[in-house]
Amino acid sequence: MQSLAKDVHIVSVLNPTMRVFDVEMHTEYGTSYNSYVVLGAEKCAIIDANHATFAEDWLARVEAALDNRKPDYLVLNHTEPDHSGSVAACLERFPDITLICSSAAAINIKSITNLPELAPQVVKNRNSIDLGGLTLQFIAAPFLHWPDTMFTWLPERSIAFTCDFLGAHYCEPRLFDKGIVYHRDYSTAFKEYYDAIMAPFAPWVQKGLDKLEPLQADIVATSHGPVLTRDGELQACIDWYRQWSAPCERAVKKISLFYCSAYGNTRKLAECITDGISGALPSTQATAYDLVGADMVQMGAELNSSDAILIGSPTINRDALPMIWKLLAHIDAVNIVKRPVALFGSYGWSGEALPSLAERFAALKAAVYEPQFKVQFVPSDADLKAAREFGAEFARNLG
Ligand code: FEO
Numbered sequence: 001m002q003s004l005a006k007d008v009h010i011v012s013v014l015n016p017t018m019r020v021f022d023v024e025m026h027t028e029y030g031t032s033y034n035s036y037v038v039l040g041a042e043k044c045a046i047i048d049a050n051h052a053t054f055a056e057d058w059l060a061r062v063e064a065a066l067d068n069r070k071p072d073y074l075v076l077n078h079t080e081p082d083h084s085g086s087v088a089a090c091l092e093r094f095p096d097i098t099l100i101c102s103s104a105a106a107i108n109i110k111s112i113t114n115l116p117e118l119a120p121q122v123v124k125n126r127n128s129i130d131l132g133g134l135t136l137q138f139i140a141a142p143f144l145h146w147p148d149t150m151f152t153w154l155p156e157r158s159i160a161f162t163c164d165f166l167g168a169h170y171c172e173p174r175l176f177d178k179g180i181v182y183h184r185d186y187s188t189a190f191k192e193y194y195d196a197i198m199a200p201f202a203p204w205v206q207k208g209l210d211k212l213e214p215l216q217a218d219i220v221a222t223s224h225g226p227v228l229t230r231d232g233e234l235q236a237c238i239d240w241y242r243q244w245s246a247p248c249e250r251a252v253k254k255i256s257l258f259y260c261s262a263y264g265n266t267r268k269l270a271e272c273i274t275d276g277i278s279g280a281l282p283s284t285q286a287t288a289y290d291l292v293g294a295d296m297v298q299m300g301a302e303l304n305s306s307d308a309i310l311i312g313s314p315t316i317n318r319d320a321l322p323m324i325w326k327l328l329a330h331i332d333a334v335n336i337v338k339r340p341v342a343l344f345g346s347y348g349w350s351g352e353a354l355p356s357l358a359e360r361f362a363a364l365k366a367a368v369y370e371p372q373f374k375v376q377f378v379p380s381d382a383d384l385k386a387a388r389e390f391g392a393e394f395a396r397n398l399g
Contacts, residue, residue: 001064002175004219004227005157007039007134011046011061013054016171021082025196026297029189030171033058033082034223036161037065038154040131045073045100047152047161048223052085059086059093070094073129075136076101076120077163078149079108083223088113100129102140105148123150139211141165143204145197151212158218165208166237168193168225177232189225190237194244195301200334205245209238248305253281253398256302257288259312260321265346265378266312272384273310273344273373276391284395291323300330308340308398309366310391313353315345320353328360337365342394344373344387351376369394 002010016030033054036047044066050058062071074090074097076083087109091097099120101109106120123129125140139151144165152161170189172180180186198205212220220228220237228234255277261267270288277286289299303309311327313320341361343354354372361368373390375383 001061004036004159004221008154008157008159009037009039009065010175010227011035011037011058011065012175013050013058013061014171014173015051015054018169018171021169025169027169027189029169029185031169031224032171032175034167034175034221034225034227035062036221037062037071038131038134038136039066039069040134042132043072043129044069045075045129045131045136046071046090046097047075047221048077048083048163049074049090050086051082052089055086055089059089062090071097072131073098073100073136075152075161076105076109077152077161078146078223079105079112080146080164081112083163084109084112088115091115100136100138102138102142102148102150104142104146105150108148141204141208141211143201144208145201151208153215153217158216159221160212160215160217160219161221162208162212163223164197165205165212165222166220166228166241167222170225172226175227177226177228177234180226180233186226186233190240191244193224194241198241199244199304200332202245202247205241209241209245213238250307253284253307254305255281255284255286255308255310255395255398256306257286257310257312258291258299258303258324258327259288259345260291260314260323261312261346262314262316262321263346265375266314266344268379268384269344269346269373269375269387270310270312272387273312273391273394276388276393277395279388280392280395281398286395291327296323296326296330299327303327303330304332304335306339308342308394310342310344310394311357312343313345313357315347315349315351315353318350318352320345320357324353324357328357331364333364336361339366340369340394340398341366342369342373342390344390346375346377346379348377369397
C-alpha cells in the first residue's frame with residue numbers, strides 16, 4: 001500500500017488498459033480511479049469512491065488501509081459515476097458510514113444509488129470536520145466539471161484532494177508524478193483531459209485555481225492519474241491550467257465554415273460564402289473546412305474556438321449528412337450558447353438538412369441566423385452571387 005503522507009493512504013484502482021472513457025473519450029494511456037483513506041486519531045474518512053466495475057477491488061484496498069478500523073465518512077468531491085458507482089457497495093459494506101458532499105451532489109447520489117432515503121451530510125464552502133488531529137476542510141469548486149464539485153483540504157498534511165481538477169487519464173504503476181517514466185505521454189494525456197473535461201468551464205477553472213493556489217499545497221491528490229507534488233509536476237500543471245483557461249483576447253474574429261459536399265455543389269456555396277465574409281469583414285479570419293476525411297476532434301476544437309460558425313450540408317435521406325452530426329457531437333454545449341450559427345447547402349428534392357440542423361442549434365441555445373441559404377441541385381451564377389451576399393450579410397450582422 002502506498003501512502004501520501006502519515007495516516008493518509010492511497011487506495012486507487014488502476015485501469016491501464018482502458019481505451020475509451022465515457023463511451024467517446026479516447027484514452028490511449030488508460031486511467032486510474034484514485035481514492036484515499038485518511039486515518040484521524042478518532043475518526044476515519046474515505047476521500048472519493050470508485051467506478052462500479054471495481055467496487056470489490058477498491059473496497060478490499062480500503063479495508064486494508066483502515067487496518068480493522070471502520071470508516072466514519074465517505075467524502076464525495078464529485079458524483080460522476082466513475083467516482084460514485086461504488087457508493088452503494090460501500091454503504092452495504094459500511095452501513096454506518098456518513099456521506100459528505102455538496103448540496104448538488106446530495107441530490108445526484110440518491111438517484112445514482114437508487115436510495116431516495118439517503119441523507120448525506122451536506123457541507124458548504126469552508127465547513128470542516130475534525131477527525132482527531134487531522135481536519136478535512138471543504139472548498140466549493142462548482143463546475144469543475146459538474147455543479148456538484150468541491151475540493152477537500154487536509155491542512156495538517158498540506159494535501160488538496162481535487163477530484164478531476166488537474167487530473168489526467170494516464171496510468172503508470174507508480175502513482176506519484178516523480179515516478180512518471182513517459183513524460184511526453186503524460187503531458188499529452190494531461191492536455192487531452194483538460195480539453196475534454198475542463199475547457200468548457202474555463203472561467204471556473206480560473207476560480208478553482210484562485211482557491212487552490214493560496215493553499216500552497218505540497219500535494220494535490222486528483223482522482224485520475226499521478227498524484228502531483230510541489231517538487232514534481234504540481235506547479236507546471238497549475239501553470240498550464242492558468243494558461244489554457246485564460247480569457248482569449250483575439251485581435252480578429254474567427255469565423256469557420258464546416259461543410260461536406262456530395263457532388264461539389266455545397267462546396268461551391270462554401271467557397272462563395274467564405275469570399276463574401278472576407279469581403280465584408282477583411283480583418284476577419286474566415287476559413288472553410290471540408291469535413292470529408294477530416295479529424296473530427298480537431299474540427300470540433302476549431303468549431304469551439306470560433307466566434308461564429310456556418311454549417312453546410314446537402315440533404316440525404318431527409319437529413320444532414322452523418323459527418324455533420326458527428327461534428328456536432330463535439331460541440332461544447334456550455335459555450336455555444338448565443339454564438340451565431342448560419343446554415344447553407346444544396347439539396348435535390350426537399351432540403352430537410354437545414355431545418356433539422358436549425359432545430360438542433362436552437363436546442364443548444366445558439367443564435368441561429370435566418371434565413372438559411374439553400375440551392376436546389378447545381379448553383380447557378382446568380383446563386384453563387386447570392387451566396388457571396390449571404391456570407392457578407394452574415395458577417396455584417398456580427399458587427
Ligand atoms: Fe472522473 Fe467527472 O469524473
